[in-house]
Amino acid sequence: xxxxxxxxxxxxxxxxxxxxKNEQLILPMNNSLSLTLDAFYTETSVxxxxxxxxxxxxxxxxxxxxxxxxxxxxxxxxxRQQYKFSLFAKVESQNFVPTAAGLASSASGxxxxxxxxxxxxxxxxxxxELSRLARRGSGSACRSIFGGFAEWQKGDSDQSSFAQAIPAxxxxxxxxxxxxxxxxxxxxxxxxxxxxxxxETSSFYSGWLETIDADLATAKQAIAKKDFNKLGxxxxxxxxxxxxxxxxxxxxxxxxxxESLNVMQLVRAARKQGLACYFTMDAGPNVxxxxxxxxxxxxxxxLADHLSEEKLITAYxxxxxxxxxx
Ligand code: 2P0
Numbered sequence: 001x002x003x004x005x006x007x008x009x010x011x012x013x014x015x016x017x018x019x020x021k022n023e024q025l026i027l028p029m030n031n032s033l034s035l036t037l038d039a040f041y042t043e044t045s046v047x048x049x050x051x052x053x054x055x056x057x058x059x060x061x062x063x064x065x066x067x068x069x070x071x072x073x074x075x076x077x078x079x080r081q082q083y084k085f086s087l088f089a090k091v092e093s094q095n096f097v098p099t100a101a102g103l104a105s106s107a108s109g110x111x112x113x114x115x116x117x118x119x120x121x122x123x124x125x126x127x128x129e130l131s132r133l134a135r136r137g138s139g140s141a142c143r144s145i146f147g148g149f150a151e152w153q154k155g156d157s158d159q160s161s162f163a164q165a166i167p168a169x170x171x172x173x174x175x176x177x178x179x180x181x182x183x184x185x186x187x188x189x190x191x192x193x194x195x196x197x198x199x200e201t202s203s204f205y206s207g208w209l210e211t212i213d214a215d216l217a218t219a220k221q222a223i224a225k226k227d228f229n230k231l232g233x234x235x236x237x238x239x240x241x242x243x244x245x246x247x248x249x250x251x252x253x254x255x256x257x258x259e260s261l262n263v264m265q266l267v268r269a270a271r272k273q274g275l276a277c278y279f280t281m282d283a284g285p286n287v288x289x290x291x292x293x294x295x296x297x298x299x300x301x302x303l304a305d306h307l308s309e310e311k312l313i314t315a316y317x318x319x320x321x322x323x324x325x326x
Contacts, residue, residue, distance in 0.1 A: 001048070001050075003047045003048075003120050003326040004326060005324040005325065007044075008042055008108045008109075008111035008115060009036050009147075009321075010041065010107050010108040011107050012034060012035055013033065013282070014034060014290070015032050017030070017032035019198060019199040019205065020139070020196070023196070025136070026135050026138070027156065028161070030209060030212040030213075031151060031154050031213075032152045033219050034151075035149055035317060036147050036148060036318045036319070037317065037318045038315060038317065039316070039318070040095075040315070042093055042095050042109045043093070044091060044109070045116055047090045047120070048087040048089045049087060052090060056091065057091045060094055076117070078136055079117045091113065093112065093113070095108075106138040107141045110137030111142075111145055112321070114133045114134035115322075118130055127146065131143075132158065135162065135163075139152070147318060149165070149167075150163045169226075173316070175316070176290075177314075178277075178312055178314055179286060179312065179314075180286060180312060182259040182287060182311075184259070189283070197253070208245050219235070228292055235280050235290055236279055239280035255281065255282070255285060263279065263289075263307075266306055267289055275291075275299055275302060277290065277299050300312065
């Protein structure tokens with residue numbers, strides 16, 4: 001029997017990953033930059049054993065169906081193939097999210113799975129290699145190997161595409177991210193499908209690629225200088241540009257709901273009152289607001305006049321992946 005367990009935290013991109021140049025290897029079109037957060041994480045244990053006749057996967061104590069298990073098996077197949085191993089596995093995952101608000105993340109999930117596999121099989125992986133392995137499960141997972149800020153270097157091969165930490169001299173601990181949960185009845189388009197459709201059909205996608213390097217450079221400069229407004233401005237602009245590409249896709253789509261737009265307007269209104277805060281969004285209607293810790297209470301007070309408090313979840317910078325006792 002080979003057993004391992006890991007905990008990985010989710011991350012939110014400030015400069016987004018949007019589009020693959022190689023779907024099988026999950027090589028992205030552009031570099032991305034994220035902040036790992038403490039509020040949402042996944043713990044996953046993996047046991048490989050001769051007695052198992054197939055892979056099984058349970059999430060939050062519930063055994064998953066064939067479709068859900070197939071996604072996990074696909075990753076396990078990769079590990080088995082890469083490390084010349086043939087046993088089936090029992091995978092047990094627990095998502096720790098403050099509410100059942102659809103915030104479960106493939107980043108924390110696949111990073112934890114990669115970590116648990118590497119622990120179980122005692123693979124001698126350093127952080128770079130673990131990041132590469134997690135990337136094969138889900139692109140954004142490669143950034144969750146690291147705490148604080150991380151940049152995913154797109155690379156041009158399996159070998160050269162991985163994330164690395166961006167040291168910020170502890171500045172990340174002065175920041176907060178406020179999640180605003182937005183109810184939405186619309187059926188999701190997964191980020192995987194959404195980015196694929198955008199790359200293949202959006203006439204705006206070339207504009208995304210033309211501006212990404214400048215955004216990334218601005219974000220890294222802002223981190224180096226601990227310049228919150230500069231980081232916030234480029235975060236907000238880059239997120240909007242990513243979402244802009246979806247409107248040029250065929251057929252067009254958007255992850256925004258009317259309530260998302262309301263929250264964006266509230267952030268702009270807060271800024272007009274002198275409160276420095278900036279929004280970003282991912283492949284869903286929730287809005288995340290980047291704010292300095294010292295202004296968090298003021299921001300919450302401002303939002304309280306417009307939103308119910310249950311819609312808000314506060315997150316701070318989180319740590320990198322940790323291996324745990326089984
Ligand atoms: C990001 N997203 O940088 C971007 C912004 C969503 C919007 O990475 O296909 O689940 O597994 O590589 O990592 C979500 O995409 O996609 C994502 P796959 P993933 O955070």
